[in-house]
Amino acid sequence: MQLVITEKPSVAKSIAQVLHAAEAKNGYLQGNGYLVSWCVGHLVELASADSYREEWKKWSHEQLPIIPDVWQYKVKESTRKQYEVLKTLLHDPQVAEVVCATDAGREGELIFRLVYEQAGCTKPFKRLWISSMEERAIVDGFANLRDGREYDNLYLSAVCRSEADWLVGINATRLFTVLYRHRLTVGRVQTPTLAMMVDREQSISDFKKERYFMVHLLCGGLDAVTGRIDEQDKAEEIMGACQKGQALVVSVKQEEKSVYPPKLYDLTTLQRDANRLFGFTAQQTLDYTQSLYEQKLVTYPRTDSQFLTDDMEKNALESAAAVQMVFPFMQSSLPVPDVGRVMDSRKVSDHHAIIPTVEIEKTDLGKVPGGERQILSLIAMRLLCATGEIHKIESVKAELECNGILFTASGKTILQNGWKTTEEQFLKEYKTGKKNDKEEVPLPGLAEGMTFHDVDTKVSEHYTSPPKHFTEDTLLSAMEHAGSEEMGEEVERKGLGTPATRAAIIEKLVEKGFVERKNKQMLPTEDGVKLITVLPEVVKSPKLTAEWENDLTLISKGEKSSEVFMEGIEAMVSALVHTYHEVDESKQGMFSSDREAVGRCPKCGGNVYEGRTNFYCENKDCDFALLKNNRYFASMRKELTKPVVQALLKNGKAKVSGLYSKKKDSTFAATIHMDTSGKYPQFSMTFDGEKGSKGKKVNKERGSKHE
Numbered sequence: 001m002q003l004v005i006t007e008k009p010s011v012a013k014s015i016a017q018v019l020h021a022a023e024a025k026n027g028y029l030q031g032n033g034y035l036v037s038w039c040v041g042h043l044v045e046l047a048s049a050d051s052y053r054e055e056w057k058k059w060s061h062e063q064l065p066i067i068p069d070v071w072q073y074k075v076k077e078s079t080r081k082q083y084e085v086l087k088t089l090l091h092d093p094q095v096a097e098v099v100c101a102t103d104a105g106r107e108g109e110l111i112f113r114l115v116y117e118q119a120g121c122t123k124p125f126k127r128l129w130i131s132s133m134e135e136r137a138i139v140d141g142f143a144n145l146r147d148g149r150e151y152d153n154l155y156l157s158a159v160c161r162s163e164a165d166w167l168v169g170i171n172a173t174r175l176f177t178v179l180y181r182h183r184l185t186v187g188r189v190q191t192p193t194l195a196m197m198v199d200r201e202q203s204i205s206d207f208k209k210e211r212y213f214m215v216h217l218l219c220g221g222l223d224a225v226t227g228r229i230d231e232q233d234k235a236e237e238i239m240g241a242c243q244k245g246q247a248l249v250v251s252v253k254q255e256e257k258s259v260y261p262p263k264l265y266d267l268t269t270l271q272r273d274a275n276r277l278f279g280f281t282a283q284q285t286l287d288y289t290q291s292l293y294e295q296k297l298v299t300y301p302r303t304d305s306q307f308l309t310d311d312m313e314k315n316a317l318e319s320a321a322a323v324q325m326v327f328p329f330m331q332s333s334l335p336v337p338d339v340g341r342v343m344d345s346r347k348v349s350d351h352h353a354i355i356p357t358v359e360i361e362k363t364d365l366g367k368v369p370g371g372e373r374q375i376l377s378l379i380a381m382r383l384l385c386a387t388g389e390i391h392k393i394e395s396v397k398a399e400l401e402c403n404g405i406l407f408t409a410s411g412k413t414i415l416q417n418g419w420k421t422t423e424e425q426f427l428k429e430y431k432t433g434k435k436n437d438k439e440e441v442p443l444p445g446l447a448e449g450m451t452f453h454d455v456d457t458k459v460s461e462h463y464t465s466p467p468k469h470f471t472e473d474t475l476l477s478a479m480e481h482a483g484s485e486e487m488g489e490e491v492e493r494k495g496l497g498t499p500a501t502r503a504a505i506i507e508k509l510v511e512k513g514f515v516e517r518k519n520k521q522m523l524p525t526e527d528g529v530k531l532i533t534v535l536p537e538v539v540k541s542p543k544l545t546a547e548w549e550n551d552l553t554l555i556s557k558g559e560k561s562s563e564v565f566m567e568g569i570e571a572m573v574s575a576l577v578h579t580y581h582e583v584d585e586s587k588q589g590m591f592s593s594d595r596e597a598v599g600r601c602p603k604c605g606g607n608v609y610e611g612r613t614n615f616y617c618e619n620k621d622c623d624f625a626l627l628k629n630n631r632y633f634a635s636m637r638k639e640l641t642k643p644v645v646q647a648l649l650k651n652g653k654a655k656v657s658g659l660y661s662k663k664k665d666s667t668f669a670a671t672i673h674m675d676t677s678g679k680y681p682q683f684s685m686t687f688d689g690e691k692g693s694k695g696k697k698v699n700k701e702r703g704s705k706h707e
Contacts, residue, residue: 258392
């Protein structure tokens with residue numbers, strides 16, 4: 001019997017349906033010689049620093065660097081039940097072989113292997129590697145299962161990524177938190193991303209706009225202009241010298257240009273367009289596309305390729321035909337799609353580009369949620385554009401001379417609209433996309449030697465423009481190309497993060513309060529700017545982080561030693577700790593000067609401050625903290641608020657209204673008492689007039705004080 005392990009329950013259900021394993025059990029499906037079960041994301045994770053040594057529980061410079069001799073892993077408590085199901089199945093005597101069917105990529109490999117290793121399983125395992133959840137793709141995948149050990153290097157690169165992030169995150173976060181006496185979260189990828197945003201805002205702030213002028217020559221139905229003129233007097237002098245004068249056409253250059261279709265979507269380009277056209281965040285686009293993938297409507301989303309493999313001609317043609325059948329606004333008299341242009345196996349790594357599947361023919365698009373339907377339409381449009389005809393234009397550039405001054409005019413004529421017809425239909429359907437105000441129009445008929453008399457002139461005033469604020473569209477592009485200027489063409493992978501992780505990196509920066517969204521703009525907050533100001537180049541360098549990402553890719557290909565990579569990370573962390581051991585006293589309070597204490601810590605007497613997710617003691621050696629989504633309060637549908645915490649800290653109790661009773665399905669008021677004599681705060685409840693407590697005390701209500 002084979003045990004198939006997927007990454008999510010929904011995927012397990014789809015695979016079980018194809019394998020005819022229909023009998024539902026506790027945490028798995030069974031039938032036809034298969035057991036099909038699932039993970040729920042990462043079931044096993046790296047242990048915290050606190051679990052290695054008692055002294056590592058203390059946040060102090062003396063305990064750094066923290067570098068484990070032997071790495072430890074632990075089962076996540078929130079999903080332990082499903083882990084135990086998998087562990088039991090892995091050791092079931094009936095199971096002769098295991099099939100890894102998690103997402104076919106680096107993180108999917110890590111999710112499976114950590115469970116397999118933690119459970120102590122030694123049974124042989126195979127790898128299911130597919131790019132679509134269509135039935136035929138699953139059937140073909142199981143008919144061609146690969147030896148799981150072929151992916152040992154991919155697993156090794158995933159482990160290196162995980163351990164490197166842990167080392168940099170733990171050490172740099174503790175180091176700069178201790179030095180500046182404020183929680184400063186540092187990440188291997190998120191910090192360089194934040195640094196790019198801070199640099200951009202600094203460039204905008206430093207920008208000094210410059211005024212300049214252009215002189216226009218108006219004659220024969222055209223508007224010809226000079227180049228940039230910095231002095232207004234000079235521009236007006238030229239205008240006066242040419243007014244009512246004679247202009248001679250000195251050259252006319254005509255050139256036919258071809259604008260080739262765009263490539264198919266990889267995840268990053270899809271996220272960029274979805275942000276630009278629909279305002280979706282990168283995470284929203286990934287979530288929508290992942291859902292479409294699990295519904296078998298599109299191929300695997302976490303890809304960095306914009307091509308299909310050479311054997312996919314039939315798939316591509318069927319998919320294009322399905323698109324034109326399903327989306328009425330994309331129906332037109334298009335020729336047979338040129339799918340050969342989008343096929344190149346040499347440019348496909350783990351997965352090919354994202355395209356719709358033929359399953360869309362069987363789907364009622366009216367029942368597909370709005371966001372998912374927009375993403376599906378976008379992917380469908382891109383397939384037709386990428387395989388469409390070339391867009392051809394005739395470009396004309398004319399030069400005119402008047403009183404010794406040269407003026408230029410340009411225009412274009414569309415000879416063949418080609419793939420742009422599909423794009424225009426899509427933009428019209430969704431009423432999105434911006435019209436280019438400077439779009440060129442055809443020039444009137446011109447020929448060298450033509451003369452215009454009594455020409456008109458005018459001066460226009462202009463200002464240089466500052467760099468633009470990042471949007472998620474442009475930020476994703478910057479992340480993708482970070483460090484590429486200094487990296488040669490032979491480099492395997494460039495940029496910060498991977499297509500699969502960039503959305504999460506952006507969301508983490510927002511969640512931690514270092515970045516905020518303002519309309520479509522992504523702006524660093526004051527704390528974000530301060531953080532980048534105090535951090536050294538080694539932890540905020542996009543180039544260095546891009547080099548690490550390339551190293552991880554080489555490890556996955558077996559072309560670089562994982563030991564050498566990790567030695568480099570450990571050396572960097574050690575050097576960081578030894579280099580930065582104190583800061584000027586005047587700077588120690590730069591992150592906390594504007595903080596208002598909520599109250600005094602009942603354990604050590606230090607100030608208690610409000611964080612994003614909790615209330616915590618300023619003393620790093622004190623473990624007092626209260627989560628805002630405290631379980632005791634959450635059980636009564638109440639969040640722990642600042643006024644309640646202030647009262648608890650001052651009086652040990654607080655009157656709270658709006659508490660919910662599930663039994664009575666109504667709200668009530670009570671006095672909540674806090675007891676801090678034990679390791680964790682405990683809570684109890686009394687009502688007016690009562691002396692004793694009512695309600696069971698709840699412990700383990702502590703939230704990490706460093707959150």
